[in-house]
Amino acid sequence: MTPGIRPLIAGNWKMNGLSADLGELAAMGEGAFGGAEGLICVPATLLSRASDALAGSKLRLGGEDCHGAASGAHTGDVSAEMLADAGASHVLVGHSERRTDHGESDAVVADKAKAAWRAGLTAVICIGETKEEREGGKTLSVLSSQIPGSVPAEATAANTVVAYEPVWAIGTGLTPTVEDITEAHRHIRTELKTLLGDEADKMRLLYGGSVKPGNATELLSIENVDGALVGGASLKAVDFLAIAAACPS
Numbered sequence: 001m002t003p004g005i006r007p008l009i010a011g012n013w014k015m016n017g018l019s020a021d022l023g024e025l026a027a028m029g030e031g032a033f034g035g036a037e038g039l040i041c042v043p044a045t046l047l048s049r050a051s052d053a054l055a056g057s058k059l060r061l062g063g064e065d066c067h068g069a070a071s072g073a074h075t076g077d078v079s080a081e082m083l084a085d086a087g088a089s090h091v092l093v094g095h096s097e098r099r100t101d102h103g104e105s106d107a108v109v110a111d112k113a114k115a116a117w118r119a120g121l122t123a124v125i126c127i128g129e130t131k132e133e134r135e136g137g138k139t140l141s142v143l144s145s146q147i148p149g150s151v152p153a154e155a156t157a158a159n160t161v162v163a164y165e166p167v168w169a170i171g172t173g174l175t176p177t178v179e180d181i182t183e184a185h186r187h188i189r190t191e192l193k194t195l196l197g198d199e200a201d202k203m204r205l206l207y208g209g210s211v212k213p214g215n216a217t218e219l220l221s222i223e224n225v226d227g228a229l230v231g232g233a234s235l236k237a238v239d240f241l242a243i244a245a246a247c248p249s
């Protein structure tokens with residue numbers, strides 16, 4: 001954790017969730033997030049009904065991706081404005097599954113971050129190295145390249161969150177060591193400082209990749225880890241709330 005930064009516990013439902021799962025979302029909305037802020041990113045198809053299910057709750061809602069344009073001839077895409085209209089306050093951009101499945105480059109991700117801001121959304125910009133890059137000793141150089149490529153220079157602590165997700169840790173049950181996460185997050189903070197100046201000191205840096213109730217206390221106590229981006233364990237209210245409860249107060 002970083003002193004003075006309110007942690008963010010963010011969930012990402014990915015391509016999961018039907019109307020039958022809205023009850024799970026409502027249960028999360030009724031839960032306690034302590035000193036942390038809670039966010040759950042759901043498929044665009046659920047956003048509007050999720051917004052209704054969470055009426056009166058402090059749990060925020062996010063989209064999982066957006067197009068760079070506000071509207072137009074982009075069949076199947078969803079704009080940041082549409083997400084905001086459906087009740088989102090945040091949107092994930094540059095998740096590794098988007099980068100891999102849809103060939104999104106750093107430039108595309110930066111464009112999406114700007115689109116999020118245009119719509120009044122906070123952009124959660126995801127970065128992280130692959131298994132091959134990790135094994136090749138390239139983790140820090142990959143981050144050094146992804147940060148100025150994906151994070152526009154106009155980013156502020158209010159409009160942007162950066163999520164570090166080693167691709168090889170996503171959905172695998174594997175996590176980097178505490179030392180490796182410490183090194184990566186320290187490096188990310190330093191690179192952001194080069195790009196954004198003092199604003200970087202206030203920016204939330206999330207760790208993502210196999211965060212579970214059983215490892216959340218350790219992961220969330222690491223220097224410069226200001227919250228978590230949680231995939232599989234965000235599908236069940238009991239698990240997601242247990243992770244939130246692990247935030248140091």
Ligand SMILES: O=C[C@H](O)COP(=O)(O)O
Pocket residue numbers: 012095165169170171172173208209210211229230231232233
């Ligand atoms: O966006 C969330 C991440 O991809 C992490 O997913 P996971 O918690 O299932 O490993």
